[in-house]
Amino acid sequence: MTNYVVHGGKPLFGEVEISGAKNAAVAILPAALLVDGVCRIENIPQISDVTLFLKILEELGAGIRTINRHAVEVDCRRIRRARTSYEMVRRIRASYYLIGALLGRFGQAEVAMPGGCNFGVRPIDQHIKGFTAMGAKVVVEGGFIHATTEGGRLKGANIYLDVVSVGATMNIMMAAALAQGNTTIENAAKEPHIVDLANFLNSMGANIRGAGTDTIKIQGVDHLRGGSYAIIPDQIEAGTYMAAVSATGGQVLVKNIIPKHMDCITAKLQEMGVQIEEQEDTLLVRRTGRMQKANVKTMPYPGFPTDMQPQITTVLTLAEGTSMVTEGVWSNRYRYVDELKRLGANIQVDEKTAVVEGVDHLTGAPIQACDLRAGAALVIAALAAEGTTEISGVQYIERGYEDMVGKLRALGADIRAVEVPGDSEELEAHIG
Ligand SMILES: CC(=O)N[C@H]1[C@@H](OP(=O)(O)OP(=O)(O)OC[C@H]2O[C@@H](n3ccc(=O)[nH]c3=O)[C@H](O)[C@@H]2O)O[C@H](CO)[C@@H](O)[C@@H]1O
Numbered sequence: 001m002t003n004y005v006v007h008g009g010k011p012l013f014g015e016v017e018i019s020g021a022k023n024a025a026v027a028i029l030p031a032a033l034l035v036d037g038v039c040r041i042e043n044i045p046q047i048s049d050v051t052l053f054l055k056i057l058e059e060l061g062a063g064i065r066t067i068n069r070h071a072v073e074v075d076c077r078r079i080r081r082a083r084t085s086y087e088m089v090r091r092i093r094a095s096y097y098l099i100g101a102l103l104g105r106f107g108q109a110e111v112a113m114p115g116g117c118n119f120g121v122r123p124i125d126q127h128i129k130g131f132t133a134m135g136a137k138v139v140v141e142g143g144f145i146h147a148t149t150e151g152g153r154l155k156g157a158n159i160y161l162d163v164v165s166v167g168a169t170m171n172i173m174m175a176a177a178l179a180q181g182n183t184t185i186e187n188a189a190k191e192p193h194i195v196d197l198a199n200f201l202n203s204m205g206a207n208i209r210g211a212g213t214d215t216i217k218i219q220g221v222d223h224l225r226g227g228s229y230a231i232i233p234d235q236i237e238a239g240t241y242m243a244a245v246s247a248t249g250g251q252v253l254v255k256n257i258i259p260k261h262m263d264c265i266t267a268k269l270q271e272m273g274v275q276i277e278e279q280e281d282t283l284l285v286r287r288t289g290r291m292q293k294a295n296v297k298t299m300p301y302p303g304f305p306t307d308m309q310p311q312i313t314t315v316l317t318l319a320e321g322t323s324m325v326t327e328g329v330w331s332n333r334y335r336y337v338d339e340l341k342r343l344g345a346n347i348q349v350d351e352k353t354a355v356v357e358g359v360d361h362l363t364g365a366p367i368q369a370c371d372l373r374a375g376a377a378l379v380i381a382a383l384a385a386e387g388t389t390e391i392s393g394v395q396y397i398e399r400g401y402e403d404m405v406g407k408l409r410a411l412g413a414d415i416r417a418v419e420v421p422g423d424s425e426e427l428e429a430h431i432g
Pocket residue numbers: 023026093094121122123124125126127128163164165166167168189306307329330331
């Protein structure tokens with residue numbers, strides 16, 4: 001088992017290169033199942049969710065050829081089956097995309113119920129509502145979702161989502177790409193990875209318009225051909241490094257980003273007194289004096305992302321005054337707060353609200369990550385804290401951050417990964 005040991009209290013200086021977006025990669029890889037050809041996918045992050053997805057695709061019969069550390073070719077011309085194995089699939093949230101992709105291409109899918117980080121109920125009723133509207137019969141039995149169509153092809157439909165759901169929007173988009181006729185998704189999510197998936201599918205021959213707005217129109221086509229596509233940079237990874245330098249102080253150039261995607265995070269950090277200069281595809285983040293309190297409410301894009309909530313809450317523990325954080329997406333995303341308290345943070349949680357009373361400093365202690373972004377938040381806290389912090393549960397962090405230790409060390413952080421006795425089951429990481 002691996003832990004991270006951090007000797008904190010040092011400012012960060014230097015440059016950090018942002019990797020491809022996790023939540024785009026874990027949609028685009030299964031979307032390759034829709035393509036009757038070879039997809040070359042570039043700017044893939046080296047994270048364990050991607051490794052697991054490549055294994056799942058291989059098990060289904062896809063040919064996978066590694067081009068380099070960040071590029072693969074996925075050949076889905078000879079998929080053997082539309083049933084995925086229970087063990088791997090149940091461990092990864094984004095495995096729900098296998099339903100839309102397999103159903104769209106083969107008219108049937110058998111996929112284990114998805115896993116992923118655990119922050120309350122994570123239903124998929126809106127995905128199922130979409131597939132059903134398109135003519136699929138969907139039954140959940142024995143831990144599997146069984147979806148079938150009469151005649152082997154879905155039919156276009158008008159679908160109004162009851163809640164703004166990233167997963168349902170992308171899953172229905174995948175299923176509709178090869179459906180007969182037109183599909184409209186209303187009240188669609190607008191996250192950058194939704195636009196990225198639409199761009200990927202369009203580059204393979206799909207006809208999708210309106211991604212990035214709340215109405216997406218998909219004209220079904222008969223066939224998707226192969227092609228080449230590069231995944232967008234990771235908004236949340238970039239935001240995490242911005243939060244880290246805000247917490248420690250210092251100056252970091254965050255490279256390979258799309259500044260527009262960062263606006264919701266940049267604006268909030270600026271409100272707190274962090275200086276941020278935008279250039280074409282970089283942000284220069286500098287924090288010198290004490291930060292000020294701020295109120296944060298997470299909501300769907302272009303609102304402040306829930307996947308940055310633990311990191312911004314951690315930064316606010318060191319800001320002057322009382323801040324209020326409201327989690328507007330998930331019912332239980334404050335499980336990390338008790339760990340922050342071990343370092344001296346002063347936070348009171350009442351259901352979806354956290355009241356953060358800023359403290360002068362944090363002090364190192366042994367702490368445990370309970371999910372991916374919680375893990376990132378604990379690393380930020382440890383970097384800012386005086387003394388030594390040992391973080392366990394870092395396999396969650398490795399689900400979604402490429403080489404976090406190496407990137408932070410390059411910024412002057414004193415952080416290292418150490419092997420400790422214990423269960424090193426890599427796959428367990430995927431059940432937050
Ligand atoms: C792999 C991936 O991309 N994961 C992201 C995705 O998760 P995920 O796709 O699971 O999140 P959704 O956007 O679907 O969920 C948003 C809200 O809608 C609710 N809901 C969702 C689906 C549904 O069928 N019924 C329903 O009620 C959820 O309980 C939640 O309250 O978007 C979340 C919100 O930005 C992020 O935190 C996750 O990092």
